[in-house]
Amino acid sequence: MSEEQPGSPPERRGPAWLRAGYAQALGAVALATGVSRLLFTLVSPPNLVMTYFVAVTAIAAKYGRGPSVVAALASVAAFDFFFVAPHFTFAVADTEYVLTFAVMLAVGLVIGNLTVRVRRQREAAEGRERRTAALYAMSRELAQAGAADELVAIAARHIGDVFAAEVSVALGADPGPEEAGTIHLPLLGQRSPLGVVRVCPRRERQALATPEARRQLETFVNQTALALERARLADEAREARLRAETERLRSSLLTSVSHDLRTPLAAITGAATTMLEGGARLDPATRLELLESIRDEADRLNRLVQNLLEMTRLESGALRLRRDWHPLEEVVGAALGRLAKRLGARRVAVSLPPDLPLVAIDDVLIEQVLLNLLENAVKYTPADSRIRILATATDRKVTVEIADCGPGLPPGEEERVFEKFHRATVDGRGGAGLGLAICRGIVEAHGGRIWAQNLPEGGVAFLFTLPLAEPPATPPADA
Amino acid sequence: MPEPVVVLIEDEPQIRRFLRATLTGQGYRLFEATTGTDGLVEVGSRQPDVVILDLGLPDMDGLEVIRRLREWSAVPIVVLSARGQEGDKVQALDAGADDYVSKPFGAGELLARLRVALRHTAGATHEDGEATFAVGDLRVDLLRRHVSLGGAEVHLTPIEYKLLTTLVRHAGRVVTHQQLLREVWGPVHTDQAHYVRVYMAHLRHKLEAEPARPRYLLTEPGVGYRLAVD
Numbered sequence: 202m203s204e205e206q207p208g209s210p211p212e213r214r215g216p217a218w219l220r221a222g223y224a225q226a227l228g229a230v231a232l233a234t235g236v237s238r239l240l241f242t243l244v245s246p247p248n249l250v251m252t253y254f255v256a257v258t259a260i261a262a263k264y265g266r267g268p269s270v271v272a273a274l275a276s277v278a279a280f281d282f283f284f285v286a287p288h289f290t291f292a293v294a295d296t297e298y299v300l301t302f303a304v305m306l307a308v309g310l311v312i313g314n315l316t317v318r319v320r321r322q323r324e325a326a327e328g329r330e331r332r333t334a335a336l337y338a339m340s341r342e343l344a345q346a347g348a349a350d351e352l353v354a355i356a357a358r359h360i361g362d363v364f365a366a367e368v369s370v371a372l373g374a375d376p377g378p379e380e381a382g383t384i385h386l387p388l389l390g391q392r393s394p395l396g397v398v399r400v401c402p403r404r405e406r407q408a409l410a411t412p413e414a415r416r417q418l419e420t421f422v423n424q425t426a427l428a429l430e431r432a433r434l435a436d437e438a439r440e441a442r443l444r445a446e447t448e449r450l451r452s453s454l455l456t457s458v459s460h461d462l463r464t465p466l467a468a469i470t471g472a473a474t475t476m477l478e479g480g481a482r483l484d485p486a487t488r489l490e491l492l493e494s495i496r497d498e499a500d501r502l503n504r505l506v507q508n509l510l511e512m513t514r515l516e517s518g519a520l521r522l523r524r525d526w527h528p529l530e531e532v533v534g535a536a537l538g539r540l541a542k543r544l545g546a547r548r549v550a551v552s553l554p555p556d557l558p559l560v561a562i563d564d565v566l567i568e569q570v571l572l573n574l575l576e577n578a579v580k581y582t583p584a585d586s587r588i589r590i591l592a593t594a595t596d597r598k599v600t601v602e603i604a605d606c607g608p609g610l611p612p613g614e615e616e617r618v619f620e621k622f623h624r625a626t627v628d629g630r631g632g633a634g635l636g637l638a639i640c641r642g643i644v645e646a647h648g649g650r651i652w653a654q655n656l657p658e659g660g661v662a663f664l665f666t667l668p669l670a671e672p673p674a675t676p677p678a679d680a
Numbered sequence: 681m682p683e684p685v686v687v688l689i690e691d692e693p694q695i696r697r698f699l700r701a702t703l704t705g706q707g708y709r710l711f712e713a714t715t716g717t718d719g720l721v722e723v724g725s726r727q728p729d730v731v732i733l734d735l736g737l738p739d740m741d742g743l744e745v746i747r748r749l750r751e752w753s754a755v756p757i758v759v760l761s762a763r764g765q766e767g768d769k770v771q772a773l774d775a776g777a778d779d780y781v782s783k784p785f786g787a788g789e790l791l792a793r794l795r796v797a798l799r800h801t802a803g804a805t806h807e808d809g810e811a812t813f814a815v816g817d818l819r820v821d822l823l824r825r826h827v828s829l830g831g832a833e834v835h836l837t838p839i840e841y842k843l844l845t846t847l848v849r850h851a852g853r854v855v856t857h858q859q860l861l862r863e864v865w866g867p868v869h870t871d872q873a874h875y876v877r878v879y880m881a882h883l884r885h886k887l888e889a890e891p892a893r894p895r896y897l898l899t900e901p902g903v904g905y906r907l908a909v910d
Contacts, residue, residue: 496786503784523767523902526874528881530892535899537892551892559874565766565902590892676875679839 222264226272229256234279246284250305253280257309261316269313276309277302325413332417335363336424343428352432356398356425364418365403370425372396386419388426395429398422453622457634461505465498472498504576508635511569512621515642522566522646526559526673529592529599535564536571543579544588551590559672560599566643567667570651573636574603574663582607582660598649598669604662609655618653640665683709684798687726689719689745690734690760695783699732702787708794716740720748723755730797732790733777734760735768743768743775750776756797758790766902770856773903779853780903796852796909813848815908818887818896820848829887839864840883843876847897852909854900880905 233256237249253276261269278291281302286294293299339359346352353370361368370388373396382402388395400418472491476483483491514520530553537549578588582605591602610618617623619641622634644651644665651665686708690696696712703710711726713719716737723731731749735742746757759772759780769780778800779793811823817830822845827834836844846863847855857873865875880899884891898906 499784526877528877530881530884531877531899532901533892534884534894535901538894538898549893551890553892559878568901673872673874676839676872676878679837 219264219267222260222268223271225264226260226268227275229260230272230275230279232256233276234283237280237284241284246280247301249284250276250280250301253305254309254312258312258316261313262320265320266313266317269317270310273306273309273313277306280305329413329417332363335359336417336421339421340424340428343424346428347432347435349429349432352425352428356421356428360398360400360418360421360425363421364400364414367401367403369399370396371399372429384418386422388422388429390426390430390433395426395433398425450621457622458505458509462502465502465505468498469495469502508639511639512635512642515639515646520566520642520646522563524561524563527562527564527567529553529557529560529601532562532564532568533571533590536568536575539568540572540575540579543576545579546585547579547582547588549588549590553590553592554594557592557594557599558669560667561670562647562667563643567647570640570643570665571601571603573640577636577663578603578605578607581605594669596669598666600664600666602662602664604656604660606660609659609661610653612655615653615655619651637663683707684730684794685709685711685726685728686730686732686794687711687713687719687722687728688732689713689716689722689737690732691715691736691738692734695734695760699790702790706791714738716742716745719745723749723753728755729801730794731755731757732760732794733757735765735772736762743771746772746775746777756801758793758797760785769903770858773854773856774858792852800850800853813851815851815896815910820844822848827887834886836883836886839879840886843879844883844887847905847907851907854904854906856904860905876905 230253233252237252240249240252257269257272257276260272281291281293281298282289285298339355342355342359343352346355349372353372357368357370360366372388384400384402386398386400388398472495476488476491533551533553537544537551575588582588586606588606589602589604591604593600593602619637620634621638623638640663641651644667648668649666651663653661653663655661684707686703688696688699688703688710690699690712691714696714700710700712711722711728713722716739719731719733719737733742733745737745742759746759749755749757756778757776759769759777760783761769761772761780762783769782772780778797781790781793811821813820813822819826819828821827825841827836827841827844842864843860846860850859857876858870860876861870861872864879865872869875880897881891884894884897887896888894896908898908900906
């Protein structure tokens with residue numbers, strides 16, 4: 202944007218400019234006189250007046266009213282002096298010329314005036330156009346921004362540029378005290394005021410005093426208010442969505458946890474009371490079965506509570522990784538050891554490259570990931586099926602894959618199974634729907650990624666990555 | 681051997697009730713205490729063969745009980761602790777506890793820990809008593825410094841051998857990374873826990889049929905290692 206304020210009249214361009222205008226006015230009259238002198242022998246004096254009108258028009262167009270008035274007056278004087286007998290005096294022999302002078306002055310002033318007005322209108326139109334373009338530019342930037350502070354910064358910058366002013370925006374209901382020399386414009390929302398825009402012109406206050414400038418300034422401010430209102434509504438909608446989501450999670454937590462807690466408790470209570478009341482009448486096989494059911498259901502309860510605790514720790518941000526350098530093989534071994542009983546007759550094929558580097562992990566948590574994934578495989582596959590554990594490494598990461606030969610995931614469930622309380626099946630085999638959500642939480646806390654994919658040969662593979670870093674110094678070799 | 685004496689320091693009545701039934705049924709003489717203070721007195725007066733200590737006591741920190749006991753007694757201590765509190769277990773072990781069981785635990789698991797603890801007190805440590813240790817196909821002859829697997833000799837480096845014999849000395853008991861570092865590498869390297877893991881991996885590849893499903897050299901994530909005894 203140039204120094205020139207758009208649409209401001211030429212009188213405001215400064216005294217130097219105006220002085221040049223008066224000098225030019227005299228120069229133009231001198232030029233007109235010179236031309237008239239050349240034409241003097243060919244044209245009758247009244248027609249020479251026309252050359253002066255050209256000069257007046259030109260000055261009016263370029264320098265505005267003051268210089269054009271000077272040009273009109275100087276024209277009459279020069280015409281009288283040079284071309285009206287007696288020549289080279291201001292005396293007039295023929296009184297008829299007094300009328301010529303009067304008409305000449307009047308026409309000169311009118312032309313000057315009209316020209317100035319036309320020019321001002323053009324300048325105003327250009328100014329409007331510039332501000333409209335600026336308004337459009339601001340609206341476009343506002344539309345792309347989201348946060349209130351971004352919007353405020355964009356508005357302050359644009360308004361400041363267009364109106365050559367220092368602009369600050371105060372959000373909130375309390376606009377603060379008015380300052381002298383500063384224009385306060387309220388940002389009005391639909392329901393309540395959103396804040397106030399303070400505009401302090403860099404030059405004299407007059408710059409924003411015209412009703413048109415003021416109107417345009419208000420347009421800018423209203424545009425800003427609209428954008429802020431939109432941002433606020435979007436925020437509110439997002440919060441409402443979040444609340445609804447939290448509510449939904451809470452109710453599914455209650456449903457799921459109360460069901461998952463009660464089922465094993467019912468089984469334990471049932472088995473124990475049967476043994477107490479049935480006493481000696483129960484045959485040994487039945488007693489054993491009841492006892493095993495008590496043990497297994499208690500195990501299940503324990504896992505559920507463990508998962509709930511783990512999930513709570515993940516969600517509350519209380520999870521602290523205790524990272525150290527571990528061979529992946531050791532963590533896999535620990536998980537398989539802990540799960541040995543539940544794996545039963547399943548064959549587990551472990552294939553880890555011998556040169557797999559150490560990974561910086563929290564071994565307890567990564568073991569939990571492996572346990573949850575393996576338990577899932579156990580839960581959803583036949584008792585004699587195969588489970589594969591693979592790992593591959595690149596420079597940047599290790600990818601661990603646990604694949605089973607079960608029925609796979611229903612199409613479209615690959616992403617959703619990692620959501621809390623989501624169960625891919627409804628047949629009661631599923632737990633609380635927390636295991637995979639916990640896996641995702643732990644893997645992501647390690648800077649990795651976890652996903653599921655159905656295998657073309659049947660079954661599903663769960664894969665997760667762990668980032669690799671520069672491993673620590675290896676222990677000193679011994680012979 | 682007379683009935684082994686156990687002092688149980690545990691404030692939860694349900695756990696005491698269950699352990700009373702289990703331990704007396706298995707031929708232990710059981711004395712109970714519900715606070716750390718009472719527990720210390722009980723250990724002093726009963727001179728037990730093993731102490732079972734819950735880490736979460738109402739009157740004092742379980743760690744404090746271990747430290748005070750260790751000032752005047754070498755009695756084996758088996759700690760009861762919740763899963764997910766691996767840090768607490770390591771602290772308890774490094775403070776002088778001999779082993780731990782995670783709640784909830786089965787009777788079999790606790791009895792196995794007690795048996796190992798009693799065997800170590802009975803003085804039958806492999807340092808002076810038996811000179812060989814055997815489990816499954818693995819045999820370690822401490823006098824001849826000879827390790828074999830299914831009758832075939834296995835060559836170990838000095839550090840691997842030292843690591844294995846340290847585990848043999850504590851066979852059946854959990855050994856923390858710190859303990860292993862101190863005993864194998866000396867007190868200078870105690871912040872280099874990955875040394876232990878790297879050498880343990882070497883050992884597994886020499887001694888285990890399936891290193892990723894170890895039979896002898898078991899890992900307790902977040903705590904340490906345990907050499908299987910059966």
